[in-house]
Amino acid sequence: MVLNVWAHGNKVFNLYKGKPIVAMTCGMGHLGPASISNLAKDLRRKLCTNGDPLLIDPDDYTIGEVAEKALAFFQGRYEAIDPPVGNHGFEFWVGGYGSNCDNAEIWKVSLQSGEWLPLELIANQDQDGHVSFGGQPQAINRLLLGFDPALGDALSELGMPPDAVPGILEQLQARLATPLVHPAMPIQDAINLAEFLVDLTKRYFAFLPNADIVGGATDIATVTKHEGFKWIARKHHYDAALNPRETDHV
Structure with missing residues (x-):
């Protein structure tokens, strides 16, 4: 609560x-x-x-x-x-x-x-090219990895054997991931990307029901x-x- x-x-x-x-x-x-x-x-x-x-x-x-x-x-x-x-x-x-x-x-x-x-x-x-993030990851996961963190639970509830889920998620990520980062990208572009991902998360939660749990100045x-x-x-x-x-x- x-x-x-x-x-x-x-x-x-x-x-x-x-x-x-x-x-x-x-x-x-x-x-x-x-x-x-x-x-x-x-x-x-x-x-x-x-x-x-x-x-x-x-x-x-x-x-x-x-x-x-x-x-x-x-x-x-x-x-x-x-x-x-x-x-x-x-x-x-x-x-x-x-x-x-x-x-x-x-x-x-x-x-x-x-x-x-x-x-x-x-x-x-x-x-190399790795983006690390925490807190409320739903929006960034969907954009960068291609699916919501809850997908694994949904697949299990729909009848997929639990031991098969990790492999399926790994294959989905390999096919759907969005490569937005390069290890040699200029620092200003890295700053812009970080600001974009935070703003994406804030706007995503602003429209969801219940409390607006992500917001404020960055x-x-x-x-x-x-x-x-x-x-x-x-x-x-x-x-x-x-x-x-x-x-x-x-």
Whole structure:
């Protein structure tokens, strides 16, 4: 059951200022009384605080190591609250470049109805032309893969043997997938594609019945080998002209 839909949550973070490390969250917007936005900033502080168990060496770290520390941090926070009742999910994606690393990685921290899943490597140098996405995937799945995520369940309910479903879905994806990404595409085109896919999802859910669960302004950031973390589009709850000394808050 949806109780509230907030349109102004922050879901993209530079996890270590000055380093090419980015995080994105989807699913639950808070753990207990603390928003995921505030918790992400707490994690960022721990990653760069001397003596903290979650400290990383800014000159010698991997993205997998950062993801492991993010998992430990959120597990600890989750255990300290009264767990939500019923189905609930939380994802925290950690990506970027490790120190002295030529290739980027993306890892995913996942909570599903009280169970923490093993860390998942979503993308590395082996996934050329790969688009990773989470949250509400229906619209993007239909566009990029050619079918809705619920197709497998529908086929099973229609009588297809369950052990045959994965193979059928794999064949359908091979035939119907839309190749919109090339590993050497310019970064501006990658930005435009990401913005298009987010806008597609927002418009898709805007017309569905029930609560409008995807919406609000879109924050966009890039992480590249040479330029590092850069904000492309972001929202502020304050006017920059009134806060001339403030340069960053996410």
